[in-house]
Amino acid sequence: MYWDGIEQFSKCDHVVGIKISMLSRIDPKSWDINPIVIEAIHRTIKLFGVQRVAFASNAPVDAHNDDDDDASLSWPASRVLAAFDRITASAYTTTERSWLFADAAKRMYRCS
Incomplete structure (x- = not known):
């Protein structure tokens, strides 16, 4: 159901794009090697x-730092x-x- 919705969203004429971020929310420890991600x-x-x-990256607002335990x-x-x-x-x-x-x-942000 989720991917069906994303596919429909991708076909909307007024959608200029999508940002891929916050992947660490899915798997905080190993999101960067998780096959699902x-x-x-x-x-x-x-x-x-x-x-x-x-x-x-959403940095620095949404980033844990290296000082974490x-x-x-x-x-x-x-x-x-x-x-x-x-x-x-x-x-x-x-x-x-x-x-x-x-x-x-x-x-997307009309910078060029």
């Missing part, structure tokens, strides 16, 4: 296309960036990754 990333990209998906619960922007880089490295071309990491957000 990784599949959700790829599925979202497939539904919306690389030109309508922007990766986001349990370092595995930390998700600073550097960890988010490294995870997105690793997850997309072999699945997408350099041009597609440029859209995911910068160009889509620039377009």
Whole structure:
């Protein structure tokens, strides 16, 4: 049901894109290697296309820091960036990754 709704949402003419973020909420300790999270990333990209998906860290507002008692619960922007880089490295071309990491957000926020 969830993915059916996301698919319908992706087809709406007025939807300029979607931001992928807050993945640590799904699995605070190992979200960046969790197959469910990784599949959700790829599925979202497939539904919306690389030109309508922007990766986001939500840092510093939504980031635990390295001072947490349990370092595995930390998700600073550097960890988010490294995870997105690793997850997309072999699945997408350099041009597609440029859209995911910068160009889509620039377009969505009308920065270019």
